[in-house]
Structures are given as C-alpha cells and as structure tokens.
Amino acid sequence: DSGVTQTPKHLITATGQRVTLRCSPRSGDLSVYWYQQSLDQGLQFLIHYYNGEERAKGNILERFSAQQFPDLHSELNLSSLELGDSALYFCASSIGQGRMNTEAFFGQGTRLTVV
Amino acid sequence: GQQVMQIPQYQHVQEGEDFTTYCNSSTTLSNIQWYKQRPGGHPVFLIQLVKSGEVKKQKRLTFQFGEAKKNSSLHITATQTTDVGTYFCAGKNNAGNMLTFGGGTRLMVKP
Numbered sequence: 001d002s003g004v005t006q007t008p009k010h011l012i013t014a015t016g017q018r019v020t021l022r023c024s025p026r027s028g029d030l031s032v033y034w035y036q037q038s039l040d041q042g043l044q045f046l047i048h049y050y051n052g053e054e055r056a057k058g059n060i061l062e063r064f065s066a067q068q069f070p071d072l073h074s075e076l077n078l079s080s081l082e083l084g085d086s087a088l089y090f091c092a093s094s095i096g097q098g099r100m101n102t103e104a105f106f107g108q109g110t111r112l113t114v115v
Numbered sequence: 116g117q118q119v120m121q122i123p124q125y126q127h128v129q130e131g132e133d134f135t136t137y138c139n140s141s142t143t144l145s146n147i148q149w150y151k152q153r154p155g156g157h158p159v160f161l162i163q164l165v166k167s168g169e170v171k172k173q174k175r176l177t178f179q180f181g182e183a184k185k186n187s188s189l190h191i192t193a194t195q196t197t198d199v200g201t202y203f204c205a206g207k208n209n210a211g212n213m214l215t216f217g218g219g220t221r222l223m224v225k226p
Contacts, residue, residue, distance in 0.1 A: 002157070033214060042121075042218035043158065043203060056213040090157060092214075103148055103160035104205075104214060 003027065006091050006107035014115055018079040021110045025072055025093030031055075032074040033104060034066055037088040049074055081114045088112075117142050119206045121217030129225050134191040136220035138204035145209045147180055147187045152219070153200040161189075194224050 003026035013019055025032050034046040045058030049068035060066075063081075068074040078085060088111050092104035118141040128134050138147065146165045150158040162171055164180035164187060171178045177190045187204055201219040208215070 002159075035216070043205075043216040045213065045215055048213060058213070058215075092158075103163060104158075105160070106157040108157055 002105040002107065004091060004093050004105050004107035006089075006110050008110060009108065010111050010113075012113045012115060013081060015081055015083060017081050017114075018077065019081065019112065021076040021078070021089050021091075021112070023074045023076070023091030023093075023107060025074070025091075026105055029093035029095050029105070030072065031094045031104075032068055032072070033092045033094075034074070034076050035090045035092065037090060037109070039087070043090065046076070078112070083114050086112055086114045117206065117208050117213065117215050119204060119215045119217040121204055121220055123220055124218060125221045125223070127223045127225065128194050130196060131193050134194050134198070134222055136189050136202050136204075136222075138187040138189075138206075138217050140185045140206045140215075142208060143184050144206040145184075146207050147184075148205045148207070148214070149178060149187075149189055150203045150205060150216075151200050152203065156200075158203060191222075194222070196224050196226050198222060199224050 005024040007022045030051045032049045035043040046060045047066045048056040052068050063079050066076045088109045090109045092106045094104045120139045148163045149161040152158045162178050168182045169180040175192045179188045201221045203219045204217045205214050
C-alpha cells in the first residue's frame with residue numbers, strides 16, 4: 001500500500017459527460033502529480049501541484065482541470081468527455097518539490113471508460 | 116519541452132537471459148528515477164540516481180546515470196519470471212517541478 005488513495009477505482013460514463021477523480025496523497029506529502037496512461041502506453045504527465053499551487057503543466061487538455069485543496073487532497077476534473085479519454089488516471093504524491101525531491105508514490109489509479 | 120525517450124518499447128527474453136533498457140532525455144536532468152509497473156498494477160519506485168556517472172546496484176539490477184546527465188540505463192542480469200512488467204525511467208528537470216516519464220519498456224520473460 002503506497003498510502004495514496006484514489007477514488008473511484010472504476011468509472012464508466014458517456015461521451016459529453018463530466019467526471020471528477022479524487023486523490024488523497026500520503027500523509028505529509030505536499031506535491032501531487034496527475035498522469036494519464038492509455039492502454040499499454042506510457043505515463044503522460046498532466047499537471048503538478050505543490051501545497052495548493054499549480055507548479056507545472058504537461059499535455060493537459062483544456063477540457064481537463066485540476067486543483068489541490070487546503071487539506072492537500074486533489075481533484076482532476078474531466079469534461080466534455082470523448083471516447084479517447086478512456087484511460088487509467090494515476091495520482092502520485094511526493095514529500096515536496098525541488099531537485100533533490102524524493103520518489104513519487106502512486107495510487108492504484110482510476111480506470112475511466114467513456115462509452 | 117522536456118522529452119524522455121526509452122528503448123526498446125518491448126523485450127521478450129528467455130528466463131536466465133540478461134535485459135537492458137535505455138533512457139535518453141532531450142535536456143540535462145537533475146536526477147533520474149526508475150519505476151516498475153507490474154501488469155495490472157501501479158508504478159513503484161525502484162531507485163533514484165543524482166550524480167553524473169553514478170552506478171547503483173540492487174541485487175540483479177544495475178542502474179547507471181550518464182556523465183552528461185542526459186541518459187540512463189537499467190540492466191537486469193539473469194532475468195526471472197518475477198521481473199515481468201514495464202520499467203519506466205523518469206527524469207526531473209533542473210527546476211525540479213516536473214517528473215517526466217519515458218514511454219517504458221515492457222519486459223516479458225519466457226520460463
């Protein structure tokens with residue numbers, strides 16, 4: 001158990017809908033990262049938050065948004081869903097930011113299926 | 116932006132053979148990390164390399180960080196079926212605010 005909790009584990013929704021994925025980082029971790037993993041593909045970096053502030057953006061679509069709350073949990077909002085958004089969405093947390101940052105701990109992921 | 120490439124994408128080996136995956140970054144990295152994702156699982160941290168030319172070993176796994184801090188490799192000696200999974204490298208840029216993953220190398224081991 002990595003200590004990172006993601007909910008829900010599975011989500012099936014229709015095209016055009018909006019969903020919210022939730023991530024609770026490990027206790028004490030200030031950094032949260034979101035990644036998208038399509039079937040048998042690599043990990044696409046979406047966004048990074050540190051202590052409530054956005055720090056870096058990757059290939060995140062405009063239809064997607066995220067935030068990190070004062071209690072450090074994070075939510076990833078996906079709207080106007082398309083079939084191609086079907087993927088495994090991982091959240092990872094680490095203790096901080098900076099070059100000497102320690103490793104990232106991954107949650108179990110949320111498997112999103114858009115039908 | 117920063118890009119991290121990993122080769123090969125797939126590798127089939129016979130149990131007992133060696134395996135190597137290579138990672139190359141388009142920019143100089145402050146550090147590089149390696150993760151393993153078992154089928155159906157989530158990535159799990161293996162190791163972090165920070166210094167230029169650094170070499171670290173974990174039992175049958177040997178990790179190297181290039182002199183220019185732009186490339187890295189993971190070598191597994193005498194693979195076992197338990198080594199099956201996808202190995203990802205992940206590079207952190209000098210600003211330290213983005214962990215970019217390579218595409219991963221999926222290792223399959225025939226018993």
